[in-house]
Amino acid sequence: MKVIIRLSLTMTLFMNAGLATAGEVRLAIAANFHDTAERLAAQFEDTTGHSTRISYGSTGKLYAQIRHGAPFDAFLAADQARPQRVEQDGLAVPGSRFTYAVGKLVLWSPDPAAFNDPEDYLRSGEFRHLAIANPRTAPYGLAARQTLERLGLWANLENRLVRGESISQAFQFVATGNASAGFVALAQTRDDHDGGAFWEVPASHHEPIAQQAVLLERGRNNEAARAWLDFLRSREAQDIIRQYGYDIGDAPE
Structure with missing residues (x-):
């Protein structure tokens, strides 16, 4: 004992x-x-x-x-x-x-019919707003800008962008319907992209x-x-x- x-x-x-x-x-x-x-x-x-x-x-x-x-x-x-x-x-x-x-950048919309060809979707401009994070303060926002520049679309779409202060706010713009689609982090869509439209941006499109x-x-x-x-x-x-x-x-x- x-x-x-x-x-x-x-x-x-x-x-x-x-x-x-x-x-x-x-x-x-x-x-x-x-x-x-x-x-x-x-x-x-x-x-x-x-x-x-x-x-x-x-x-x-x-x-x-x-x-x-x-x-x-x-x-x-x-x-x-x-x-x-x-x-x-x-x-x-x-x-x-x-x-x-x-990190990995994706174009995401909760609407599964939003796009089949993401580049055609972006070029068509058939959406009201596209969400990104602020390129000046958020690296994912900078990657989104670089992607649009690579596609030759930045100048055409700039006035239709809604910019979140962070990538979380950009995601919320899309999730709540305030933007039709948006460039967000792959990690954010882990539980959400199965029922929506989703495109993993090629790494060659941005730094x-x-x-x-x-x-x-x-x-x-x-x-x-x-x-x-x-x-x-x-x-x-x-x-x-x-x-x-x-x-x-x-x-x-």
């Missing part, structure tokens, strides 16, 4: 010690990654005991918040340009930046959407922040990221 009591006491002390060292990581995450990040965060918290606090938004707006002192520990952007900039600004830990996912993560200076000594970035590189996290419609990025740079 004494052995059992001592063993139970040892296990209790070990568990309490683990909880005592658990920390919190504050994350700035691009809006397109919302559903994936929620799944990852739940797994991360269950596995490590750390907690997460996440702010979602367009990559450009999150970058601006970081520059103005927002208290984030790590930044998961939808491009590589802004993580590079925070490094150049001295706001990120050198050598911590890496590509955690490669790669390399989504990069970086440890911010505020998180340099935060064990939970470093654990989060390590988790993103794990096979378990990569499998989840693939399930949500992304390709996997490169090794840390």
Whole structure:
């Protein structure tokens, strides 16, 4: 009996010690990654005991918040340009930046009869509005603009575009019928495109959407922040990221 009591006491002390060292990581995450990040965060918290606090938004707006002192520990952007900039600004830990996912752009409408040939649909202009994210602040919006430019349609369609502040807002424009169709992230249509019209834009139509993560200076000594970035590189996290419609990025740079 004494052995059992001592063993139970040892296990209790070990568990309490683990909880005592658990920390919190504050994350700035691009809006397109919302559903994936929620799944990852739940797994991360269950596995490590750390907690997460996440702010979602367009990559450009999150970058601006970081520059103005927002208290984030790590930044998961939808491009590589802004993580590079925070490094150049001295706001990120050198050598911590890496590509955690490669995004895919799709043209989507909830109406299955909206189009059979997506390029003909875009050229015909037989729609009232087409939704995209703001190309100035959202990488998926920039990819949408590059696609329309490649097709020679940007000038013709520019006045019929509705621009969301983030890719999430662009998606909502389409989902609610305020736009007939829109360029959104493949990950957003994971549960919605089966009953609609859907075109995965060829990667050759736009620059790669390399989504990069970086440890911010505020998180340099935060064990939970470093654990989060390590988790993103794990096979378990990569499998989840693939399930949500992304390709996997490169090794840390």
